[in-house]
Every structure is written in C-alpha cells, then in structure tokens.
Amino acid sequence: MKTALLTHADCLGHVTPDGHPERVARLEHILHALEALDLDRRTAPMVADDDLLRVHPEDYIRDIRAAQPAEGFTQIDGDTFMSPGSVDAAYRGAGAVVRAVDLVLSGEVPNAFCAIRPPGHHAETDKAMGFCLFGNAALGAKHALDHHGLARVAVVDFDVHHGNGTQDLLWDEKRALVITSQQMPLWPGSGRPDETGAYDTVLNIPLPPASGGAEMRAAYEAQAFPRLRAFKPELIIISAGFDAHQDDPLANLNWSTRDFAWITAELCKIADEVCEGRIVSTLEGGYDLNALAEATHAHVEELMKAAR
Ligand SMILES: [Zn+2]
Numbered sequence: 001m002k003t004a005l006l007t008h009a010d011c012l013g014h015v016t017p018d019g020h021p022e023r024v025a026r027l028e029h030i031l032h033a034l035e036a037l038d039l040d041r042r043t044a045p046m047v048a049d050d051d052l053l054r055v056h057p058e059d060y061i062r063d064i065r066a067a068q069p070a071e072g073f074t075q076i077d078g079d080t081f082m083s084p085g086s087v088d089a090a091y092r093g094a095g096a097v098v099r100a101v102d103l104v105l106s107g108e109v110p111n112a113f114c115a116i117r118p119p120g121h122h123a124e125t126d127k128a129m130g131f132c133l134f135g136n137a138a139l140g141a142k143h144a145l146d147h148h149g150l151a152r153v154a155v156v157d158f159d160v161h162h163g164n165g166t167q168d169l170l171w172d173e174k175r176a177l178v179i180t181s182q183q184m185p186l187w188p189g190s191g192r193p194d195e196t197g198a199y200d201t202v203l204n205i206p207l208p209p210a211s212g213g214a215e216m217r218a219a220y221e222a223q224a225f226p227r228l229r230a231f232k233p234e235l236i237i238i239s240a241g242f243d244a245h246q247d248d249p250l251a252n253l254n255w256s257t258r259d260f261a262w263i264t265a266e267l268c269k270i271a272d273e274v275c276e277g278r279i280v281s282t283l284e285g286g287y288d289l290n291a292l293a294e295a296t297h298a299h300v301e302e303l304m305k306a307a308r
Pocket residue numbers: 159160161241243284285286
C-alpha cells in the first residue's frame with residue numbers, strides 16, 4: 001500500500017500580501033519536491049460543517065466566511081490575512097485532514113500527508129491567528145473520536161511555534177493526547193510545561209533558542225515517546241511544521257533535514273507498535289522555501305518507508 005498525498009489547487013488560491021512568509025510559493029515548492037514520489041494522490045474535499053462545528057462555534061465560522069474580501073486582502077490579526085480564495089483554501093485544508101483520517105481508519109492507505117495551506121495549529125476556538133483559520137489537526141482528531149468512535153487519538157506537533165490552537169481546541173478532551181514542542185521564548189509565548197490540559201493530556205516541550213537536533217532527540221526520547229507509548233493512541237496525527245529547520249527565517253532552532261526524517265521515522269515506529277502504523281500528517285509552518293521542500297520530502301519519504 002502507498003502513502004496518500006492529499007491536496008487541492010484551491011490551497012494555492014489563498015494569497016497573502018507581498019513579503020508575507022506564509023505564501024503560495026511554499027506549497028508550490030512542496031508539490032514540486034514530491035512530484036517524483038510514488039504516492040496515492042487524492043483530491044482534498046471541502047470540509048463538512050459538522051466537522052468544523054466539532055471545534056469552532058457557528059458564529060466564528062460565519063465571521064470567517066464574512067471576512068473574506070471580494071478583492072485585495074482583509075487583515076484578521078497582526079499577521080493573518082484573507083484573500084478572495086481563502087475560505088475555499090481553508091475548507092480544503094480541513095477537508096484534507098478529515099478525508100485522510102477516513103482513508104487511514106478504513107485501511108485504504110496506511111498513512112497520509114496533507115499538503116495544504118493555510119496552516120491550522122494556531123487557530124483557537126473562536127480566534128484566527130498566526131496565519132491559521134481552522135484547527136485542522138484538532139478537527140481531524142475530533143472526527144476520529146466522534147465520527148469513527150476511536151477511544152484515543154494523539155496529536156504530535158513539531159512545528160517550531162507552540163500549537164496553542166490545537167492545545168486550546170483539545171484542552172478538555174481526555175481522549176486526545178496533545179504533544180507539542182516549541183522554541184521558547186518565541187511567539188505566541190504559550191506552551192510552558194505547566195500547561196497540561198484539563199485532564200493532564202497536554203504535554204508541552206519547550207526547546208531553548210539555538211538548540212539543535214541532539215537536544216530535540218533527547219527531549220522526545222525522554223518525554224514525548226514514553227507518553228505516546230503509554231497513552232496507546234489508535235491514530236497519530238502529526239502537525240508537521242518545518243520551521244525548526246536551521247535555515248528557517250522565523251525562528252532559531254537548528255534542526256537539519258535529517259532530524260525531520262528521524263522524528264518521522266520514530267513516530268512511524270511507535271505507530272507500528274501501538275496503532276498498526278496509522279498516521280495522518282498535515283503541513284503547518286516552514287518558511288525557507290528550499291529547506292521546507294527538502295524537509296517535507298524527507299518526512300514523506302519516511303512515511304512511505306513505513307507504508308511498505
Ligand atoms: Zn510555525
């Protein structure tokens with residue numbers, strides 16, 4: 001069986017102002033880098049309202065739809081913009097993750113990567129922020145729990161920024177383990193170890209600026225992997241941000257492309273042990289175009305090795 005790749009041309013229709021790091025070229029570079037790989041290519045559907053409503057209130061969804069401009073840009077917060085194609089892009093992004101969960105849980109594919117934008121892990125219950133509109137990873141987790149009836153799902157977020165949105169959306173969901181590592185201090189400022197969720201199902205792993213792959217590996221081996229193995233999730237969702245890369249302009253961690261391959265391989269190993277290898281990975285950040293393309297390629301290659 002092959003790793004699935006879910007994407008949609010609508011995700012290129014979300015345009016940001018000149019100079020904005022979260023830009024169309026990110027996804028273009030990734031799709032180009034993945035072109036030669038032997039993947040099960042799927043078109044991402046629009047997310048259903050039922051799935052959005054599991055994590056965002058109706059008012060919020062209506063406000064986001066209403067904020068989309070007919071031309072030009074709307075600024076939602078300090079660094080989050082919408083263009084005429086943004087709603088469709090966000091619906092495809094969330095729809096990709098939900099569809100990937102369906103494909104993996106039905107056994108049609110062993111694992112999947114969603115090449116989508118805008119990203120999702122900063123979107124809180126009723127607040128768009130940090131380039132994100134909908135909480136893609138969290139709504140994928142809720143879909144797996146509520147629609148498919150799973151008892152336990154884990155979200156692992158290795159983006160360099162704190163997955164504050166995922167943490168917020170799953171804060172009081174005892175069936176979801178949220179593990180998020182982040183450079184600290186760094187925007188958005190949250191993600192301290194004492195933020196542990198209503199049921200102690202949130203694990204925050206701060207990493208110091210200028211630290212690299214060795215520190216990351218030690219932290220994951222000491223904290224994240226034992227928690228994952230003990231929780232025994234039936235599905236692992238990865239918030240795959242590649243902005244901890246040493247070449248990334250938005251942060252100061254020094255992970256190499258090999259580190260992204262390593263963490264992916266380790267997560268695949270754990271998924272093999274606890275949940276028949278079931279992984280859904282979704283794109284979050286990563287802002288140096290070449291590093292992003294290379295690290296994403298390495299990440300997807302590890303998913304493919306595990307799928308064999
Ligand atoms: Zn990020």
